[in-house]
Amino acid sequence: MKSSIKFILNGIPKEVDFKTSAHLSPHMTVLQYLRDVLKLTGTKEGCGIGDCGACTVTLAERDLEGKTVINSVNSCLILLGMLDNKHLITVEGVAKNGELHPVQKSLQESRGSQCGFCTPGVVMSAYTHYINKRSFTRESIESSLSGNLCRCTGYESITKALISLKSTSGKKESVELPELNCDELVFTRGESSYIKPCDLNSLLKYREEFPEYEMVSGASDVSVKHKNEQLFDAKIIDISDISDLKRVAYEANNLVIGSNVSIESVKDILCNLYSGVKEYLCAFASLQIRNKASMAGSVAGASAVGDIMPMLLAMGAQMKLSSAGSSRIVNCREFNSSYRKHILKEGEIIESFIIPVPSALRVLFLHKQSRRKDMDISSMTFCIGFELDKGIIKNVLTGYGGMAPIPRPSQMLEKFLEGRAFTEDTFIQAKDVIAKDFRTISDMRGSAGYRIMVAKNLLIKCFNDLKGEEDGSGN
Ligand SMILES: Cc1cc2nc3c(=O)[nH]c(=O)nc-3n(C[C@H](O)[C@H](O)[C@H](O)COP(=O)(O)OP(=O)(O)OC[C@H]3O[C@@H](n4cnc5c(N)ncnc54)[C@H](O)[C@@H]3O)c2cc1C
Ligand code: FES
Numbered sequence: 001m002k003s004s005i006k007f008i009l010n011g012i013p014k015e016v017d018f019k020t021s022a023h024l025s026p027h028m029t030v031l032q033y034l035r036d037v038l039k040l041t042g043t044k045e046g047c048g049i050g051d052c053g054a055c056t057v058t059l060a061e062r063d064l065e066g067k068t069v070i071n072s073v074n075s076c077l078i079l080l081g082m083l084d085n086k087h088l089i090t091v092e093g094v095a096k097n098g099e100l101h102p103v104q105k106s107l108q109e110s111r112g113s114q115c116g117f118c119t120p121g122v123v124m125s126a127y128t129h130y131i132n133k134r135s136f137t138r139e140s141i142e143s144s145l146s147g148n149l150c151r152c153t154g155y156e157s158i159t160k161a162l163i164s165l166k167s168t169s170g171k172k173e174s175v176e177l178p179e180l181n182c183d184e185l186v187f188t189r190g191e192s193s194y195i196k197p198c199d200l201n202s203l204l205k206y207r208e209e210f211p212e213y214e215m216v217s218g219a220s221d222v223s224v225k226h227k228n229e230q231l232f233d234a235k236i237i238d239i240s241d242i243s244d245l246k247r248v249a250y251e252a253n254n255l256v257i258g259s260n261v262s263i264e265s266v267k268d269i270l271c272n273l274y275s276g277v278k279e280y281l282c283a284f285a286s287l288q289i290r291n292k293a294s295m296a297g298s299v300a301g302a303s304a305v306g307d308i309m310p311m312l313l314a315m316g317a318q319m320k321l322s323s324a325g326s327s328r329i330v331n332c333r334e335f336n337s338s339y340r341k342h343i344l345k346e347g348e349i350i351e352s353f354i355i356p357v358p359s360a361l362r363v364l365f366l367h368k369q370s371r372r373k374d375m376d377i378s379s380m381t382f383c384i385g386f387e388l389d390k391g392i393i394k395n396v397l398t399g400y401g402g403m404a405p406i407p408r409p410s411q412m413l414e415k416f417l418e419g420r421a422f423t424e425d426t427f428i429q430a431k432d433v434i435a436k437d438f439r440t441i442s443d444m445r446g447s448a449g450y451r452i453m454v455a456k457n458l459l460i461k462c463f464n465d466l467k468g469e470e471d472g473s474g475n
């Protein structure tokens with residue numbers, strides 16, 4: 001058990017002992033630590049809730065095999081306690097020996113900055129892209145910058161600046177990590193507590209002992225809540241580094257994905273089963289958020305408009321729920337009980353998601369309807385999977401988000417489609433089922449009428465997209 005963390009900041013080893021530093025706490029965001037404590041004010045605070053990317057920093061850490069992975073993350077979301085055993089690079093650490101980094105030079109030369117407020121965040125997203133030696137195509141650069149808003153330069157000159165780096169073609173830089181120390185971090189001051197267990201057994205014991213403590217994984221929901229509620233005395237169990245919750249394995253005929261594998265990794269893993277997942281999950285928040293946010297965090301939030309549950313429903317996924325001394329497998333269909341509620345019992349956690357490996361006949365359609373392509377919560381989501389057996393639709397599974405108080409399947413649609421011919425006429429007729437099955441609400445993301453209309457039209461899009469796949473003209 002320890003009360004301190006060790007990490008590297010811009011190449012310099014650091015140790016923070018929370019017991020002896022009254023002004024520091026593992027609950028504070030990395031952004032607060034950088035700006036308010038260290039006075040490293042190059043990292044900017046725009047929104048403070050993950051929306052703008054001004055606070056982007058680069059974080060290097062070990063994966064399960066001990067290899068170094070380097071990601072861009074939002075420092076306004078991740079917590080200081082999460083830096084243990086990692087290397088944090090901020091905009092102050094990018095230029096070396098008074099020489100601007102190629103990324104900075106190209107932004108300067110291509111006039112990729114005006115007021116400059118977004119620029120440190122843009123530099124850090126581009127720097128992470130560069131040192132990971134990702135390709136310098138427009139598509140790949142836009143994906144790396146999906147979480148960086150700029151209100152004055154215009155994205156074209158920023159994107160062009162980075163495309164021009166093609167000539168230097170990125171350099172894989174090695175980033176050193178501190179020696180791994182897996183002791184658990186336990187810290188209490190006044191009403192606030194922060195516990196960072198190292199393995200699943202220890203986590204489950206803490207969950208049993210302190211069921212009221214909030215678990216934090218990617219912190220993309222929890223940090224926003226804490227900021228909105230001005231919560232300074234949180235009781236937290238940080239599960240972000242528990243390797244048991246990050247394992248991925250094929251077991252029997254299933255793909256088992258640890259509950260807290262990052263969404264960005266899930267995107268790559270699930271592409272092995274269904275190619276359409278890539279586009280769907282690319283529209284989930286931003287790269288910075290996907291690099292840390294987890295499927296469990298999304299599902300446990302029980303939002304009616306979360307993107308993950310509808311996808312899992314259409315894949316026929318199950319979840320392993322565990323508590324000290326017991327575990328159970330439940331179908332994702334049973335997980336949400338009512339608005340913002342789920343069936344997790346006191347002391348229970350989501351341990352993994354169990355996704356059936358699809359047969360060669362199975363097809364999947366996933367669509368998120370939102371007003372912006374990147375960084376937007378959906379107005380509604382439609383996911384559907386079925387087998388296409390000699391032109392007949394079989395074993396239909398659906399998942400809708402934003403159409404009811406909870407993400408849920410349309411059993412009426414599943415029943416209607418089952419056994420019918422895969423023709424446009426079938427999907428046109430299915431439109432009537434939607435209006436019968438859902439009583440949607442109107443809110444800021446769309447009126448009830450809009451949602452129903454989109455849901456009906458998506459049936460036709462689904463037919464056209466999957467028809468392309470069936471006749472080989474799809475992607
Ligand atoms: C700017 C922004 C954009 C976003 N865009 C999207 C979007 O496009 N689509 C979308 O669906 N969501 C979006 N979200 C919401 C959020 O990022 C996701 O729901 C994310 O998946 C949460 O995961 P996390 O690991 O960060 O959760 P955390 O914030 O760490 O935790 C959230 C909740 O989940 C619980 N939890 C975490 N792990 C477990 C577990 N293993 N077992 C039980 N409970 C657990 C925690 O206790 C907590 O109550 C966005 C959020 C932000 C801030
Ligand atoms: S300050 Fe806007 S994303 Fe962090």
Ligand code: FES
Nearest residue numbers: 114115116150151
């Ligand atoms: S240069 Fe002003 S916000 Fe981007």
